[in-house]
Amino acid sequence: MRYGIFSDVHSNLPALEAVFLAYNKESVDEYLCAGDVVGYAANPNECIELVKKQAMVTVAGNHDWAAIDLFSTDYFNSVAKEAIIWTRNNLEPAGRYFLGSLNLVYKNEDLTLVHGTLSNPGNFDYMEDTLTALETFRLLDTPVCFVGHTHVPGVFIKDAAGNLFYSDSVHLHMKEGNQYVVNVGSVGQPRDGNPQAAYCVYDTKTKEIFIKRVSYDINLTRREIIKVRLPLFLSERLLLGR
Numbered sequence: 001m002r003y004g005i006f007s008d009v010h011s012n013l014p015a016l017e018a019v020f021l022a023y024n025k026e027s028v029d030e031y032l033c034a035g036d037v038v039g040y041a042a043n044p045n046e047c048i049e050l051v052k053k054q055a056m057v058t059v060a061g062n063h064d065w066a067a068i069d070l071f072s073t074d075y076f077n078s079v080a081k082e083a084i085i086w087t088r089n090n091l092e093p094a095g096r097y098f099l100g101s102l103n104l105v106y107k108n109e110d111l112t113l114v115h116g117t118l119s120n121p122g123n124f125d126y127m128e129d130t131l132t133a134l135e136t137f138r139l140l141d142t143p144v145c146f147v148g149h150t151h152v153p154g155v156f157i158k159d160a161a162g163n164l165f166y167s168d169s170v171h172l173h174m175k176e177g178n179q180y181v182v183n184v185g186s187v188g189q190p191r192d193g194n195p196q197a198a199y200c201v202y203d204t205k206t207k208e209i210f211i212k213r214v215s216y217d218i219n220l221t222r223r224e225i226i227k228v229r230l231p232l233f234l235s236e237r238l239l240l241g242r
């Protein structure tokens with residue numbers, strides 16, 4: 001089985017389309033989305049339609065819930081808040097229904113999928129340190145958990161002896177007895193200094209995980225953001241990947 005796992009699209013349609021074009025060369029059997037389909041950019045409805053069509057499962061992100069009033073924007077910075085209010089006002093009923101139907105966690109025999117952490121999925125904590133990773137590993141009963149939320153790709157590894165490591169490697173060979181928490185990065189707003197859209201491939205047969213990057217028409221996304229008068233900062237940060 002080959003999974004295509006992606007996250008944090010954030011209403012960036014040109015990036016999402018580029019990712020699916022790249023996925024066409026990957027012989028993916030099933031697509032999974034780790035949340036935050038909307039927020040920040042100008043094409044929430046189009047992104048929801050494409051994710052709905054392609055992904056077998058999508059789990060809820062904080063922006064998805066905030067856009068339909070299921071999560072408070074109190075802890076959002078001012079531009080994120082402004083983008084959520086714009087998204088709320090521009091969501092079509094079908095999109096609102098889709099976001100409201102999302103669960104926080106998905107699990108099958110190969111993997112677990114959550115936006116933030118397994119320890120408190122509805123709190124949307126950031127998987128940023130080994131302590132947070134450890135709490136998720138304690139609850140993890142599949143070989144790997146895929147997350148998003150930080151927009152920074154990377155992997156926490158727990159070996160058979162219980163030792164924890166972090167790696168920013170983009171090609172992983174899974175070892176028997178190890179468990180992994182893989183952050184797949186962001187399609188629509190990368191923050192690791194690389195402006196290219198990120199996407200992940202997980203091959204259960206070869207036990208390999210890849211995080212790949214693809215360039216897209218950033219200026220097209222920027223023009224859309226400016227056209228609908230979302231904060232200018234949201235357009236500028238895409239060029240920097242920050």
Ligand code: ZN
Pocket residue numbers: 008010036061063149150151
């Ligand atoms: Zn996000």
